[in-house]
Amino acid sequence: MSSTLDSLPPALAKIVQRFQRASEPKRRYEQLIWYAQKLNEFPEAEKLPENKVPGCVSQVYIIAALNDGKVVFQGDSDSQLTKGLVGLLVEGLDGLTPSEIVQLTPDFIQETGLNVSLTPSRANGFYNIFKTMQKKALESKIGH
Secondary structure: OOOOHHHOOHHHHHHHHHHHHOOOHHHHHHHHHHHHHHOOOOOHHHOOHHHEOOOOOOOEEEEEEEEOOEEEEEEEEOOHHHHHHHHHHHHHHOOOOHHHHHHOOOOHHHHHOHHHHOOHHHHHHHHHHHHHHHHHHHHHHHOO
């Protein structure tokens, strides 16, 4: 099933449109760096094995908390571009409910054009980050 802009949450749809306007790979990378810089400082104390995204070449950490039924994410990576992917996802998924997050599919990456700009290991990292965020969103609903 291919996701259309209409079916995406507004913040994520806005991100997809932003990338669609950046036609050449260099612009997409600049966009990712911008998302990396927008991320809040990640708490050093949360850099724990259980917050690490599995299957990523770089070190990636994700935490989630539930605030009034909405998920609030924080993330970090030691690689600028991967951190940009984290920033993009944090921006796109923040403030959604756990069930909204779990219903999303990562197909929207294709609509950003990033999948053609990213190396296979980064594209794979993107999926792993996305899956981890879904898992953390569910956990936030259950236990925190």
